[in-house]
Amino acid sequence: MGRRPLAGARWRDADLGHAAAAGLSVADVADVCHCRPAPTRPRVGGDGVGEGGGRVTATEWVTGMVTAGxxxxxxxxxxxxSLVEVVLRRPAVPGVRHSAGVRQLVLPLVAIEIVTSFLVSSMxxxxxxxxxxxxxVLLITGGLALVAALVRHPHQVDGERLVLRTGFLGEVTxxxxxxxxxxxxxxxxxGRGPRPVPEEPEAVACSVGGSLDVAVRLDPPVRLDLGAAGxxxxxTVYASADSLPALSAALRAA
Known part of the structure; x- marks a missing residue:
């Protein structure tokens, strides 16, 4: 009598041979013995085409670069x-400005500080x-220098890369x-600078402040090394941009 595979076991070639000799189909044996055939891996030729004609590929990704602050x-x-360059009116780097919310917060504070400094000094x-x-002077100069650093380090786009900058907290290329x-x-x-996005394992944020208004969609995904964050x-990379149309136009022109 031919051997029968044990219930719940994976079939071997010999077991299938005995079943065929007895005139049973694979489906019949599966129904009786409650067995399942051992899974097989598609054989891939040197050209990357599987035996069924389909192309077998691995997940593709490209590498980006993260510059820490x-x-x-x-x-x-x-x-x-940056402040010296603004005072000397040196030509600005062309690009798309960012962090308008931070600038709009800091500049009024600087103006208020100038006024209150005279009042406090009189008392x-x-x-x-x-x-x-x-x-x-240190506080006012620091506020103006912060704004200058944001203005002098815009996002940049060319034919090979998109650089999302923060000014002084790092950047993502x-x-x-x-x-x-x-x-x-x-x-x-x-957080600040390049950082992971909680609850979004395939997203990175890059900004000075916590508020983000632009999502850059990537395909294939870009591998980014965030250091201690992994x-x-x-x-997706979330960032801040003063003008989304300007960023879109720069990408189309690149």
């Missing part, structure tokens, strides 16, 4: 250099006024060929 001393240098004792004046579209969004992601195969 400098330390505190580096941030100070960026601010000072404090004269011996303390030089120290107070130095502190006010994406291959232009992987950028499929840009769309308006309203998102808030905690590696993300990003299909």
């Amino acid at each position: 400098p330390g505190k001393a580096g941030v100070a240098r960026v601010w000072v250099r 404090i004792p004269p011996p303390l006024r030089p120290a107070h004046a130095a502190l006010e 994406l291959p232009r060929s992987a950028v499929r579209s840009v769309a308006p969004v309203i998102r808030t992601v905690g 590696v993300v195969d990003a299909r």
Whole structure:
């Protein structure tokens, strides 16, 4: 008598041979023995075509680049250099500006600080006024330098890459060929600079503030190394842009 495969076991070639000799089909044996055939892997030829004619491919991705922001001393240098360039009216780098919300928050605070500094100076004792004046100059200059750093480091697009900048907190460089579209969004992601997006394993955010208004869609996904936060195969990068039409036009022209 021929061997029968054990119930629940995977079939072997010999078991199938015995079943065929007994005149039973594969379906008949499966119904009686409650067995299932062992899974098979598609054989792939040297040209990447499976034996059934379909092409077998692995998940494709391309590599982007994440530049971390400098330390505190580096941030100070960026601010000072940017402010000097604005004061000297050096030609600005062409690109798409970003972080309008941050600029609109900082500039009114600077204006208020200028007004209140004179009021406070008139009320404090004269011996303390030089120290107070130095502190006010530092605060006002710092605010103006922050805004200058944002203005002097816009997003840039060319035929090979899209660079999403923050000014002084790092940047994300994406291959232009992987950028499929840009769309308006309203998102808030905690943190600063390049960072992962909670509850979206295939998304990265890159901005100065937490408010994001642009989604860059990627296909194929772009692998981005966020350092301690890990590696993300990003299909979406959230950022901030003052003008979505300007960013779209720059991508079309690249």
